[in-house]
Amino acid sequence: MLVVDDQPLFRAGLVALLNATPDMTVVGEAADGDTAVLLAESLRPDVVLMDIRLPGIAALERIVTSGSPARVLVLTTFDLDEYVYEALRLGAAGFVLKESQPARLLAAITAVASGEMQFGPTVMRRLVAAYLRGDVPAAPWIPVGLDDLTDREREVLRLVGTGLTNAAIASKLTVTEGTVKTHLNRVMTKLRLTSRAQAVVMAYESGLVTPQLAG
Template sequence: MLVVDDQPLFRAGLVALLNASPDMTVVGEAADGDTAVRLVESLCPHVILMDIRLPCGLAALERVVASGSSARVLILTTFDLDEYVHEALRLGAAGFVLKESEPARLLAAISAVASGEMQFSPTVMRRLVAAYLRGDVPVAPWVPAGLDELTGREREVLRLVGTGLTNAAIASKLTVTEGTVKTHLNRVMTKLRLTSRAQAVVMAYESGLVIPQAVAKTA
C-alpha cells in the first residue's frame, strides 16, 4: 500500500496503523501527487490511500487511472461530498473514507477496495444525487467516449441511475426484472469504462442524460 498525505504526523500515524495490521504492508509514502505517481510506477502498490486535497492530488489520481495501473485509489477527505470528492468520482476513485473515521472503519474500507469492491455507501449516493439536483455541483457538458454505443434502454437505465433510483425501483418503472436492470447497467459500465455506481451518477449528469431542473419538476 502507498500512503499519500501532506501532513507528516498524520501520515506517520496512518503508516503505523496500517503496518500494525497483519494483512497490510505499507510499501511507500508520499507528501504530494507527483511523488505518488512516481512511486506507483516503481512500487506497484495494490491500494493507494490518498488525501484528495494535497498538492497535485486530483492530477495524480487522473494520471494513475489513465496509466492503466491496477492500483486502486481510496480517497481520504475531511468532507463527505465537496467539490474535490465529486471530481475524484469522475476520475475513477475506488471510494473514499472520512479522515475522522474510526481505525476499524478505515481498515475495513481498505480491505474492501483491495478485494475489488467500491466504497460508496447508499447515504453517499443519495447525497451525491441531491447535490446535483440543488445545483451545488457545476456540470460541465461532456460527451464521454462510448456514449453513442449505448442502446436506448441502456441510456434510460443510466438516466434513472442518475436520478437516484435503486435497481429495484428502475425495474419497477421499466416493467422488467431487477436482473435485467443489472445486465443493462453492467453493459453501460463496460462501454463507458465506469468503475462504480457513483461514477455512473456523475456521468449521467455530465453527459446531459439527466437535467437537474427536469428531475426537480417531476419529483
C-alpha cells in the first residue's frame, strides 16, 4: 500500500496503524502528488490511500490513466464536496472520511484491495440528492461509447442515475434483476466506468438525466 498525505504526523499515524495490521504492508509514502505518481508507477501497490487535497486530483488522474494496477481510496474531510465529485469522475475506487474510526478505514482498504467499491447506499442517495438540488459544480462529461449503448442500456443507465436499485429498475422495466445486472455490466464496460457512483455522475453530466426528469 502507498500512503499519500501532506501532514507528517497524520501520515505517520496511518503508516503505523497499517503496518501493525495483519495482511497490510505500507510499501511507500508520499507528501505530494508528483511523488505519489512516481511511487505508484515504481512500487505498483495494490491500494493508494490518498488525501484528495494535495493536489490529489491531478495525481489521481495520472495514476488511474497510467495503467497502474493500484486502486485509489480517497481520504477526505467532507463526505461529498467538489473534490469527491471529481474523484468519482476520474475513477476512484472509493472514499473514506479522515475522522473515521480505524476499523472503518481498515475495512474500506480491505474491500478496495479485493476489488470492491466503497460507495455505500447512503452515499449513493446523497449523491443523487446533490444533483437534484443542483449542488454539483457543472462539468459536462460525455464519455466515449455513450452513442454505442442500446436503447435498453441507456434506459438502465438513466434509471441508475435517478438512484434506483437494480431490483427497482427490474420492477419498473418488467424484467428480471439478472437482466438489469447484465445490461448494467455492458454499460460499465462500454463506457469504461468503474463504479455505480461513477455511473450516477456520468448520467447527470452527460445530460442523460436532468433534475427535471429524474423523477
